[in-house]
Amino acid sequence: MHAKNMNAQKMAKRLVPTKETLNRLFALSGNQCAFPDCPQRLFNKQNKFIGQVCHIAAASDGGERANVNMTPEERRQQENLLILCYPHHIETDDVDEYTVDRLKEVKKNHEEKFLGVINPSDYTPSMIDEMFNMEMRRMWEQVSETLDNTKQLLVNDQKQMSVNEEMLNSMANIAARLDTISGKNTTDFSAEIDSIMELRSSKQQEGALIALERLKSRDWDSMSQHDRYRTLANMGIICLELDQQEKAGNLFIEAFSHENDTLKSLGIGALGYILKKDRPHAEECIKRAWDMEPLNTDSWYAYVMLNKETIPYQELLSKIPDEVKKDVEVANGLAQAAAAHKQYSEANKWAQIALDNSPINTFDNKATLATSILQSQMNPYEVLSEQVSESVKVKIKYAIELFTEAWEEVKNTALSKSRAWWLVNRGVAHKFIPDREAAYQDMLES
Numbered sequence: 001m002h003a004k005n006m007n008a009q010k011m012a013k014r015l016v017p018t019k020e021t022l023n024r025l026f027a028l029s030g031n032q033c034a035f036p037d038c039p040q041r042l043f044n045k046q047n048k049f050i051g052q053v054c055h056i057a058a059a060s061d062g063g064e065r066a067n068v069n070m071t072p073e074e075r076r077q078q079e080n081l082l083i084l085c086y087p088h089h090i091e092t093d094d095v096d097e098y099t100v101d102r103l104k105e106v107k108k109n110h111e112e113k114f115l116g117v118i119n120p121s122d123y124t125p126s127m128i129d130e131m132f133n134m135e136m137r138r139m140w141e142q143v144s145e146t147l148d149n150t151k152q153l154l155v156n157d158q159k160q161m162s163v164n165e166e167m168l169n170s171m172a173n174i175a176a177r178l179d180t181i182s183g184k185n186t187t188d189f190s191a192e193i194d195s196i197m198e199l200r201s202s203k204q205q206e207g208a209l210i211a212l213e214r215l216k217s218r219d220w221d222s223m224s225q226h227d228r229y230r231t232l233a234n235m236g237i238i239c240l241e242l243d244q245q246e247k248a249g250n251l252f253i254e255a256f257s258h259e260n261d262t263l264k265s266l267g268i269g270a271l272g273y274i275l276k277k278d279r280p281h282a283e284e285c286i287k288r289a290w291d292m293e294p295l296n297t298d299s300w301y302a303y304v305m306l307n308k309e310t311i312p313y314q315e316l317l318s319k320i321p322d323e324v325k326k327d328v329e330v331a332n333g334l335a336q337a338a339a340a341h342k343q344y345s346e347a348n349k350w351a352q353i354a355l356d357n358s359p360i361n362t363f364d365n366k367a368t369l370a371t372s373i374l375q376s377q378m379n380p381y382e383v384l385s386e387q388v389s390e391s392v393k394v395k396i397k398y399a400i401e402l403f404t405e406a407w408e409e410v411k412n413t414a415l416s417k418s419r420a421w422w423l424v425n426r427g428v429a430h431k432f433i434p435d436r437e438a439a440y441q442d443m444l445e446s
Contacts, residue, residue: 015072016437017053017081024078025053030114034106035088042083052089056080056103064095065103082107189219189227197234200241203413209238229259233268243418249275256285263292263299270302282306297327304333313341328358332365335372344376363409367422370402374429393433400429420446 017025026042033040033051042051058066059075067075074080082103084092092098192215199208212235220228236251252272259265266289273282282302289299300320307316316337324330331354338346351369358365377392377399388396403426410416427442 015059015076016440017076017078021076021078021081022053025081025083028111028114029083030110032110033085033088034082034110035084035092036106036109038085038088040085040088042085050085051083052086054082054084054089054092056082056100056107064093065100067100082110189215189223190230193227193230193234200234200238203410203415205238205241205414207414209235209242212238225258229255229265229268231255232258236268236272241415241418245275248272263289263296266292267296267298267302270299270306274302274306279306295321295323297324297330300324301327301329301333304330304337308333308337309340313338313343313346317346326353326357328354328365331357332368335368339372339375344372347372348376363406366402366406367419367425370399370406370422370429371425373399373402374425374432377432388432388434396429396432400426400433403429 029042031042032038033042040051042049044050055063055075056065057070057075057080058064060066060072061068070080092103193212196208196211196215199205199211212231216231216235223231232251232255236248236255239245239248239251249272252268253276256265256269256272260269266285270282270285270289273279273285283306286299286303286306289296289302293299304316304320311319317334320330320334325334331350335347335350335354338344338350348369351365351372355362355365355369373395377395403422407419407422407426410419423442423446427439427446430436430439430442
């Protein structure tokens with residue numbers, strides 16, 4: 001992640017105390033702040049936890065009294081924790097005054113007063129649950145601060161996204177489909193390009209991009225126009241998959257300058273101009289493709305992506321020939337168009353069609369469908385209140401399953417960075433159920 005997300009890297013070392021640890025800790029607290037002579041109760045008369053679980057040595061690197069030699073597991077043990085009221089928690093943040101040794105002495109003196117004298121009936125499992133949930137809320141609040149800077153967070157205003165990652169994924173698939181010999185004579189360079197692109201098929205995008213750049217640098221003057229077109233187009237495909245959309249757009253347009261008279265190259269040109277937000281040139285490429293083949297699915301996909309936000313969904317849908325609607329990428333485009341106009345049931349339908357009809361690269365289609373389902377069920381009141389119906393939970397759990405299957409396919413590959421937003425959205429889904437601990441772990445991993 002970028003420098004602005006360094007807090008997330010620090011939080012990755014922080015673990016929430018277990019319920020068992022909190023149970024032992026509270027049993028020795030006497031339901032009283034551990035600070036000397038403080039009478040403040042930890043649970044009020046309504047059994048609401050109003051204390052704060054505090055770390056003697058910081059819960060993570062960079063915190064008060066941090067000990068870099070301690071493991072995350074050691075940091076959350078009962079021996080490193082005490083419970084204080086809020087004012088005394090703030091006071092003990094003064095690390096010069098309240099050293100590790102002094103806080104250990106405070107803890108020892110307080111707990112010795114209640115050792116063996118606490119009455120188990122004075123507290124209940126629900127009270128421990130309350131403490132645990134409070135700790136999870138504190139973790140979530142810290143994670144949420146980082147999420148505010150994360151463009152992929154689903155519950156943020158979608159307009160804040162500088163690019164639609166689902167669009168990039170489907171565009172990359174279309175561009176790959178467009179990369180064929182197209183009736184041109186096969187050359188040694190074409191065979192070498194094919195060999196390099198096998199790295200892409202095994203999810204080694206960065207290695208493939210380096211190899212193509214070296215090929216371009218080494219042999220550009222010896223290449224035919226078609227070889228140059230294929231080299232640049234494939235570089236653009238990989239850049240799309242790595243979320244480098246500006247570079248991808250430039251590469252597609254440059255590729256189009258070397259070959260612009262075939263159906264495939266017109267599709268590449270249209271995608272490049274869409275990425276560069278050049279509507280007139282994109283429309284020209286699409287119309288030229290239609291003149292050559294009216295039911296060409298790639299040009300209809302480009303048409304959907306060009307107009308998914310500007311033409312009302314039902315009007316756009318009516319313009320698409322029935323013969324092409326169930327093409328994987330056209331269906332993906334229609335799902336995005338429906339979502340852009342908040343037609344979420346339609347978005348789910350087309351995303352499911354795209355997944356069902358996809359023979360390869362199903363991980364992107366799984367994530368697209370999962371995101372669509374999550375969008376369709378997103379109710380801010382329910383998220384905040386955690387009052388979610390069982391029928392909604394079933395749908396959200398299906399979305400989580402899809403995100404998980406998709407992530408497992410890419411997590412150890414070059415695609416993981418550009419698709420980390422899947423984890424963010426899965427975290428939102430876990431928060432929805434609610435499963436705070438799973439949500440927390442998703443945010444840290446992202």
